[in-house]
Amino acid sequence: MLGLVETKSVSPVFVGRTEELEALNDALVRAAAGEPQALLIGGEAGVGKTRLVEEFATAACRDGAVVALGGCVEIGADGLPFAPFSTALRALRREMPDDFAAAAAGQEEELTRLLPELGESSGGRHDEEGMARLFELTARLLERVAADRTVVVALEDLHWADASTRHLLAYLFRTLRTGRLVVLATYRADDIHRRHPLRPLLAELDRLRTVRRIDVGRFTRDEVGRQLAGILATEPDPTQVDAIFERSDGNAFFVEELAVCGTEGCGTGLTDSLRDLLLVRVERLTESAQRVARVAAEGGSTVEYRLLTAVAGLAEDDLIEALRAAVNANILLATPDGDGYRFRHSLVREAVSDDLLPGERSRLNRRYAEALEADPTLVPADQRIMRLASYWYHAHHPAKALPAVLDASVEARCRHAYSEQLRLLERAMELWDAAPEDVRDTLRPIDYTEVYPPCGCDPATTPLRYLDILAEAAVAGRLSGERERALKITKRALHLLEDDGDPLRAAWFWVQRSRLVQALARGDGWRELGTAQRLVRGLPPSEVHAEVLDNVARWSMLHEPGPDALSAAESAVEYARMVGARETELNARITLGALLVDSGSPEPGLAEMYEVKQQALTEGVPSVAGRAYVNLPSELDAVGRTREAVPILQEGLAYTRKFGLLDSEAWVWANLSEALYSLGRWDEAADAAAGALRVGLSAKPQGGGAMCLAHVALGRGDLAEAARQLAAARAHLGTHDPMPQYSLLLSRIAIGIAAAEGRLLDARAELAGVLATGVPPGTQRYGWPMLLAAATAEADSRALPAAAENRAEVLQRLRDAAKKTATDAPIWLAHEQWVRAELARAESRDTADLWSEVVTAFERLERPYDLARVRLRLAEALLTAGGDEERDRAAELLRLARAITDHLGARPLAHSVALLAQRARLALSPVPPRRSADPAEALGLTSREYDVLRLVAVGRTNRQIAEELFISPKTASVHVSNILGKLGVAGRGEAAAVAHRLGLFPTGDGDRMVAG
Template identity: 75%
Template sequence: MLAPVETRSVSPVFVGRADELHTLNDALSRAAAGEPQALLIGGEAGVGKTRLVEEFTAAAHRGGAVVALGGCVEIGADGLPFAPFSTALRALRRALPDELATAAAGQEEELARLLPELRETAPGRRHDEEGMARLFELTARLLERVAAERTVVVALEDLHWADASTRHLLSYLLRTLRTGRLVVLATYRADDIHRRHPLRPLLAELDRLRTVQRLELARFTRDEVCRQVAGILAAEPDSVQVDDIFERSDGNAFFVEELAVAAHEGCCTGLTDTLRDLLLVRVEALPESAQKVARIIAEGGSTVEYRLLDAVARLAEDDLIEALRAAVGANILLTTSDGDGYRFRHSLVREAVSDDLLPGERARLNRRYAEALQADPTLVPADERVMRLASYWYHAHDPAKALPAVLDASVEARSRRAYSEQLRLLERAMELWETVPEDIRAALRPVDYTEAYPPCGCDPATTPLRYLDLMAEAAVAGRYCGERERALKITKRALRLLEDEDDPLRSAWFWVQRSRLTHSLGRGGGREELARAEDLLRGLPPNEVHAELLTHIACWSLVHVPGPEAYGAAERAVEYARLVGARETELDARQVLGVLMVDAGHIEAGLAELHEVREQALAEDTPSVALNAYVNLPSELEGIGRSREAVPILEEGLAFAKRHGPPDAEAWVWGNLAESLLSLGRWDEADRACAAAGRVGQGVAVRGFHATLLAELALARGDLAEADRQLVAAQGFFGSHEHAPQNHLPLARLAIGLAAAQGRPLDARAHLARAHDRDFRPGTQRYAWPLLLAAASAEGDARATPAADPGRADLLDRIRAAARRLATIAPVWQAHERWVRAELLRAEGRTDPEDWAEVVAAFECLERPYDLARTRHRLAEALLSVGGDDERDRAAELLRLVHAVAAHLGARPLTEAVTLLGRRARLSLTPAAGPPDTPADPTDPLATLGLTSRERDVLRLVSAGRTNRQIAEVLFISPKTASVHVSNILSKLDVSGRGEAAAVAHRLGLFPPGVEERLIAR
């Protein structure tokens, strides 16, 4: 009677969960329509997460979906790097071998870090912080491509055991899914997620994503418990029995199963309410041999292969199989999906059995596992071997065997871009270090276990591994995986140990690392740390550490004190790197030098250097340098006003960053793209680029840059509340970095503009007063000119405000003095210099149309429609102050054009200013054709556009690519008049540029070939 019940502790009836199943099925339908879905399923241990996933995936499979299951594997207290993704990809490879091979084509070496069956990874490949992001991007795109034609469900279970790399990969995947018929769901044990559990911040982060649904499974109600018990017993249960089970289980599905079976078996063991006794009661009812096997499997990890179990159990094969049969028959153990091993049906039971082991018993079992695996490495999958061996030896409490195994596992983790696991294993190695005999340590070599080994004049192939070498490797691993606090603590501890040693190279190397970590954590600029390293290396021959140090000094100077000192530091860094053969350091230093060359006025030479560095970095496969080039090169183009050149490079850089870079690298490219699009008047596109930067950016600096751009866009559009909010956010993100000119000056400019827009002229003046003279040194012109312009404009707008009069003269003199120190080599800087000069005159009440005509002419050569519109507004204002009829006509034409541009951009403050000026001058902002020069044919498309005959001639020449000066020469008019005609044409055609006007003319067939020549001849 009891045998059937014993094998059916799991109810054949699926109880409850109707709402959750509906949500999952709805997600499956959406995915089938091409909209990828992501779901997180949480609940306490035993509440029924696995059963829900089983029911859903079984139905999805019946509907034609491909299901790939992956579980987080626990070995002792350690998760295997990427274990659930590796398992899921392996399942996909079995189900869709051709599709997966096609999707992985060309990227097998990288993806083999998750799925070794694809290809053996090449040894000796350099590892960097971009490597892990590159692996994440390839994995995400692989899943999208595999799910392009078939609906795919990827289910990852037991996320509470996930290693850090798995968590990071899942986070990246859920944040970047764009296409594909893909459902990604993950389960986790909610009651294990304590305040300091590493999964907790990930769940909080994913909760903010609108693309991720989160389901929390509640316990069963009494009615659901009754149905579950009825399914288990295959009979209607007694009401009193149901009440008792419901009360004691509190609705937990697993506890209901255990209590129902125990009660039906007539268990009289005095079952207590403690979880441990409840979980162990049925295990203790097994035969002794089955209990022994259960204890062995409990200590082996989440899953134990049969051959490994056979080697560790040391039982006759028949006895082992009989013991397993008893445990499986009692539903304590289950066979794995591939039929090659065994696992506990519920992890709570495994934990209870493992906790019940005696301390000596646990160490002995781990030793037997380690010895068996070491004797025959084929007992476990190849991608798990090194990690599991390290865990077994560690928990066997054998430091001499554990240390080399743990170090081997750290190398394996590094090769798989699992930097979080590498850091944990290195910390474990440091813990073991002093307990290992000296002769064992002396046999270890840095070349075998470290990659961040700082050059110290020793041969890493023959020199014994040192504790400091482990610290160096751990510090770099911590930086790569984002654990900068832990990395900084390790670095500080290493420097304390080095105080008693005469090792200047190693000490300097750690000071450089401390500088980088301090800077990235927002704890300072990092210059003091670099100075300490500089003192240590003074007088020593050139070496790689010195080359790296000089590069960091040059980079620091570029950001904080651009100018001759930074230029000299960059030149020395390039020289040292070449001298010692540090190629990657040389490329980094050349990139810094290229930026400084542009800022110093050697524009074409600097841009050529940046172009060359990018091409060489791509050719030599140094993605970290190439990523920096994709940020710096277009940024310099933008800085000198060549925004249109920057955009295609940034678009290419986006594709590269998605494949090879961490999220912050992609965010910087998005931010630079948004900046260039803002300059080009493509504000809606800039808004979308800003949103993309905000989605992927994580570091404080890139988030500060993102907030600065949003504040600038909001201010231009007249959303002052949003501009204020983003400005405060940017100031908070930059923190100690705010004093860097590239951060401080844009923030000061925005603060001045916001105060002026809100009618607070004295506050605007105070913001300028806080800018020190050093902020306007050579090399800062890109950010300083717009700041001085904002201050001068604020004074011009406030000249009618009595409260702002005191001190205005001194302030204007200060702005002029600062402007004299700034470079004007690039056309955009020349245009700003003229604009600032004209605004200062306006603030003094001296407005001359000729001054503003020069400013407008300077900006007509640049593709900055918003700046051009603002200066045309000022020119119109100056013309109206003269009062002549010709001046009024010119002003009217300018205002119409400015109004059209402002409306197109959504620049509400400029639109309102133009409207107000037009109303005051009694000018219509609607284009009027006026009397034509010659009678117009009503069937002529030019006539329907409202163009005069002279405007038709100008449009012909615009379509032929002629400049305003060339048009003036052909038509015997002044360049200014030609400019006004062009402006009026753009307004009437409702286009924003000369190219668009030419396109309209071509599309309408207005000018047949040869018309330009006839016009010139005429």
Template identity: 75%
Template sequence: MEIGADGLPFAPFSTALRALRQKLPAEFAAAAAGQEEELARLLPELCDAAPLPGTGGRNGEEATARLFELTARLLEAIAAERTVVLALEDLHWADASTRHLLSYLFRTLRHGRLVVLASYRADDVHRRHPLRPLLAELDRLRTVRRVELGRFTRDEVGRQMAGILAAEPEPKLVDDIFERSDGNAFFVEELAVASHGGSCANLTDSLRDLLLVRVEELPEDAQRVARIVAEGGSTVEYDLLAEVAGLSEDDLIDALRAAVGANILIPSPGGDGYRFRHSLVREAVGDDLLPGERSRINRRFAAALEADPSLVAADQRATRLASYWYHAHDAAKALPAVLNASVEARRRHAYAEQLRLLERAMEIWDEVPDDVCLRLRPVDYTEVYPPCGCDPETTPLRYLDLMAEAAVAGRLCGERERALKITKRALRLLEEEPDPDALRAAWFWVQRSRLVQTLARGDGWKELATAQDLVRGHPPSVVHAEVLAMVAGWSMLHEPGPEAFAAAEQAVEYARMVGARDIELTARLTLGGLMVDAGDIDAGFTELYDVREQVLASGSVGPVGRAYINLPSVLEGVGRSREAVELLDEGIGLAQRYGLLESEHWMWANHSESLYALGRWQEAAASARRAGLSAKPRGGACLRLAHLALARGDIAEAARRLADARKHFGTHDPMPQNSLPEHRVAIGVAAGEGRILDARAELAQAVAAGFPPGTQRYGWPLLLAAATAEADARALPVAGPGRTETLHLIRTTAKALPAPVPVWQAYELWVRAELLRAENRATPDDWLAALTAVAPLERPYDLARVRHRLAESLLTANAAAGSGAADRDRAAELLRQAGTVAEHLGARPLAEAVAQLAQRARLSLTGVDPTEPLDPAEALGLTSRERDVLRLVTAGRTNRQIAEELFIAPKTASVHVSNILGKLGVAGRGEAAALAHRLQLFRAP
């Protein structure tokens, strides 16, 4: 507890020694033997009566020195045979005697396994604090090490909150508490405990009182300056503070010196202003202001800034002025200032800030005099103004214009619930008008459709159909083009086919007619994806890449998200995973730059899918965990994590992730891109738990729903999972009834499912081989055909699985025909290759299957001939040249150095390195080198 500098002497040491005596009574008694009377000054219970100061022939100084020496010897004696840690917390509250004893110990302790830890809060150690001389003294001692504990990062705050709340906190709550606490662990705990309903809006009374204690100890002028700074912003420039404070320069400097000396305020990093050391202290000081006092301070800030805009940096003027006038409760001044600030926020892609400002504008709209509103124009403040037959240059700004802008800002920054409420309210207002604007209403219905789909509240078609009815019969317009583009996009996801293609073409045509460039690019993205799905692959990718180039060239933010979501997704759909990852890396950077939070989270989900295919599973899991903003990206991320859990043998985790995915997707918006992967995981979970009948039921449900055009990317993995489950369960008695019908269902479905690109052609052969295995008819030739098709795909896990099956088939054929050793040698090599990949990926079921097969066949996985072990690089599928390149990569050579040593071009060396990274399933050169060392790929002869 805080007892102050004049409190009980030696209180921390008394507590510590008492604990030590209770823990080690015999050792303590032996170490203190003969010195109990003097040590009783620290621990009175050591003897009946402590000697009075000055007795025993020693004066006060001698007695103190003797006490310090005996304490040091006591600790050294107990620490002679064991480690002893003496911890003193909150040293800034320690009394003078404790500080002197601690200093003595640091200077004299030399023996024993003893660690002395003392902590203090730097914020509480002001310039005249009595601890400062001790700290300066200790810094000069070689035996003392000072450790600066920085404030918690955002991730550390999240982990602390999870421990306090016994549950994973919502990301938004973590962000709020991290921002308000400045990473101070104590403040984090207080705010976390006080948080209810997922928010931390208010400070508790106890925390507010604690924060205000030191402020209230300041001189009156310093308290006044602190109150002004609290209302001025995160940092208040000195010149602006001087204008508002109204103090003489000397008085202002004295007040600031007192506040800085007490660690309430600190100079800003640039040295031109002041800020609170802790945001929560500023918040507490601001909350303590009287209503009239707050308004007056903000009005003075606003007036000063209007009179001299140079008092703050140019990029802060609009936002600061808007805040000052808003908190000054001057609606006429505040509305234009808030709208100007919202435009600045939009230009910086700060959509969350834009939404907050627009909501303030809507809040004060009714308080603003009519003549002020009439002077405002939509063209000055809005970017998404829906055409309504009026000239935005002469028409006054309407409340609905603000709602339109706020709805888009909310969607872009991830605040979809707020955006949905705004659209609903806007549609109610339009219904109440005597002559509703059909185009404006259609525009809001489009926004509502987007939000309903993203929030998994429905499929959005009802809203789109309403919008279509509203624009029908109207001449081409921007709204009409947007409705058509949305219909095309919806159809591509729900009912792909000729109708979706026609809608996309019409959307492109209308957008060009009315000059809606962003809508045209968005519709062309849909059109390109539909072309690829229909089999016109080259033309479709030409369209998609052309749109991407135009998006980048135009600098338009709108289509960026769609371009970097759709194009990588379509690339993944044809097996071009590495290309998809490269584009997603680029797109994520752009989304972060432009503040497109919703698009970013979709990109993370797609990123995870492509990384999984490439065998970069750890990165895939990390990407999936970052796709957590809204329901559907979360659902996709859960499916990615479920696939990983299945491959790693964690069936319970896969089932949990599948349940989470289904919860996020809901039942109101069924889409093949969600439902088919769900069925695939469900089949894997059921098969892993031995529930083959449930696996068949999932298959039947998926086939009954059908495989629309373009869904082969989900259909083939599903059929493979079903065929593999049947083959694995062929020996189970319960699987016999119904097997023939299930295998027939898989075969007939596979015949109707297109395989337009190599990856799905390989899956077609793989599914065929698994079906034959289920009937005990698979031959090595069947599996060799699948292996030949899978090998070039750069999918290490798939390749390892097929290698395992080919080895199994070779050994079965060898046992049946009694053929020579060649098949056994080939099988052993295949198992080594599959086992190496399985071990690297952590694919436990595959690794165990490989080991069990090798054990049954009595094959060594360390080499074909134990006396001449196979080069481990072969197990990874590396060519001779790639092994030479990897050897030099492991030695730390650059591409240019590799090229010079191997007499090849640097570009060729770069291609070899990329191929090596793909075959090893690693992310970079360092990881490749580490794997080569771990697997001893280049052992010394």
């Protein structure tokens, strides 16, 4: 309206800040090379942070970068959710429309929470990963936008930031990995008191090596002199420089104010009070200009011209004159778009606002609210609801404030700004009793709640209850991470429900309390779930009933898998279907499928999980699909179908990353690490475990990643690293919520480390702790490896005198535990045979036949490391038996084992192989083949192996070969295994093909030999 007005208090010359600019320019250079940069710029109010950013931004634009500025907006005492990011993204979209559209393609619906211009949002699902999903998509959007051109995103006034903005900034600083991107934020250091919400974030970011801190200090006397020279357009008098430097203490803004006061005849009698200093020039304005300044101060960081016109109560000509006076005095500035005004410095605005009388402040807020209600177009659409709620609240008008605050809470929820939603709902609680009853009666749950617990009432006609607000607030607290506040809210709700006679609503709150107790490490949550289950027992089917049963089934699957868990899952599916709770049904079916697999019915269980995964993908339910990508391949791996699990896990990584399901992605990484370990791809397994640690938001998936790293380190003999990762896993998982899938794996690793270090008694103590609670039904996938680790530790230490004490008792306890552990899949049957063989070895009564059975079992499985271990044991048993043929077989087994250990880097096993070969005087190095006309001899086949290969070539089984050659089936199996290794083939069919290709047997010779 007024255009550009020349001011004389701001120096046209940029003074000082050499080191700060160098740091910023260095960040720009690094970003241009593809290394994202994160910077925090702190300094006291008025020290010159904004001017520094402006200078840097101007230079960056000259170098071809795109600069997007966004400021945290203060509305009264409230921050507007995601305001600086919305402004910055809007600027990027305006400057790079094509690149922005391509980067946002396919995710517009989710990104509308930050930038409404992208389209309509359907609301979506509100769960623990909702906000993380939005954050991940925002990070990927910025990386893609900055793929080919340097982008600077500058966020100012972080001290005013809402919690959601702080969370998103922290996420970006932690996760940005690619792109030519600089993200910087400024904040007032002197405002960050001990309880300021920004303080924990700054402490967290200080620990990140990728974040650079720039502290903007005060000017020196020389710099103050140069600043004054720029302001005055002449060299200042040294005594004036001394006086202003002393009074301003080098604060750039105070230097400006003092310089203006000196030139405008304010004299030198200024009070030392900062507030009075800031108000001096305001008080010199005309009465109408002062009035406009007071109105603008209460309107927010920026006030639109039309809104200001509606509230100021001045004729337009008088308003323009008043604004001109305020702008000429350098109190107000026109916004860049020319549509509004803001104070040149927020310190002046705060001083003017603080100078308002209490009644004056509430009156101004009421006038703002009334103007906005009369004409909603006075402010941008994405700010309208929040600002109206703030104005009515600070106007102290409960009848208007309560519905406005509830409307704002819905808006915050739609934007996944759960922290702001919680704060607004707490305001609604505060306003509830003060609001007239007839106003409360017009409010409906269907308008204001997402998580309304069904209680037999129609939410479209039933008035909103105080308990409905508590329910919404409890979920908002859980989703925002404010779990302590959420726990207090559930306590208040349950207290109110003691005499309410609403068991469904009470059960719903107990379920929420269970989840919060687990998240806060206050227990395992079962007492709360048990209470909820008792409350719904015998009631008609309902969504709450189905949700309770689903949570009970999930809890039981993780803590006490067995018949009761299976029954709960079946009931949850049935109830969810009856009431049409589709998402609950799909989740319960995943749980049911997993429990079926673990109970010994793998085929129907896996079929159910495959079907749910496909239905979740088809119906567009990302949370369920993400869970299916975690659980289905885990169950496939559990029954030995690991190679089938890997592509599903890789598909799951792409899916969870696309939808920002970070915890699900972390679990997929952890499960992929386990699968790759089993398949003998240890380098890839370590990388996958690191991925779980990198992306996991919650403690448990990070604990899973640490366990995988410990497992790999133990296999490679790095005991220090294994112990470190084991400790990290235990720290992540805690002790408040023990689950067999964690405790058995942790004990397995702990026993392995203790045994490797010769601490048998510690290994036994760890085993005793596990066996005290037993190996629950359905946990054989975790129980067998733990029992095997303990049995191996006993067998390896059988020669130690100290190990003899209590050995018989320990071995018997292991046998008893093994008898109770299921063997319903080939992989666990193989483990059962292995444990039995190790227990026999611990008593020095193992035989080659016993170990041959184990080798045969593992030859059918894709477990190369396990196969190498049992081949070592078979070789040892063969050498003990003696005989030339046994020595040949043992040597070949050791060669095959060593090939695997070399590939994996399994140093302890390689050492054991080499030591056994040395003791037996066996050469494991390959002997250069001598030229021979006989192809069989050239392949290194013994005469017996030649006969076995002849029968393999005509399709004979091991038993048929044994009958033909008068040997045992186990010996035949060993020969077949050796032949496959020498020929370098994976199976019998390939071996037969090699034999025919080399012409080892004339056509029909095999048949004649068998017939004869």
